[in-house]
């Protein structure tokens with residue numbers, strides 16, 4: 001591929017900026033200064049641009065522990081996004097696989113692999129998503145059955161069967177904690193499901209998505225690349 005495309009894919013700048021910088025001598029390929037933006041390179045080329053080694057990768061995969069207060073988008077004119085939290089040099093075409101609400105925390109996969117994203121999000125595939133929820137309200141065993149039988153929300157939405165595990169109930173504080181496994185991802189899915197049984201979600205965190213489990217060592221806002229085992233679990 002062309003040198004300017006290689007660098008642009010890897011997020012080193014816009015094509016026009018890159019062309020200028022390459023012509024000025026900013027790129028060293030396999031030890032030689034190359035001033036032609038159309039010079040042919042591939043993933044095996046050793047590319048140094050403005051003093052930094054730029055390695056080409058076709059697909060990149062990061063696990064992010066999304067903090068509350070950040071939007072699940074690739075880029076935004078007004079505020080930072082989950083992709084902006086990946087602060088190391090990265091491909092320019094990264095996006096979050098699905099959306100978590102602004103106030104939701106937890107597991108978010110950030111990648112540029114559209115086929116994987118489709119596999120994880122397609123309603124046909126029914127990928128399990130597990131959330132921890134703290135709700136205002138008293139959850140009861142009867143709710144477990146309602147969730148398992150498939151809730152019908154107030155707006156008529158029929159939910160797929162979901163697993164509800166009640167972790168704690170405090171009658172005094174009027175607060176319950178639960179883990180819920182859903183197999184679909186409609187807008188505000190989990191919040192609306194709890195709301196339909198009279199519980200308001202106070203805190204929501206995604207713990208897993210398909211074979212991928214949030215690394216407990218990642219604090220809110222922290223990220224890391226997927227491990228080879230995690231990649232294998234996703235059949236990559």
Ligand code: URA
Nearest residue numbers: 101104188189190191
């Ligand atoms: N369900 C919700 O209501 N919110 C999320 O962020 C994710 C699932």
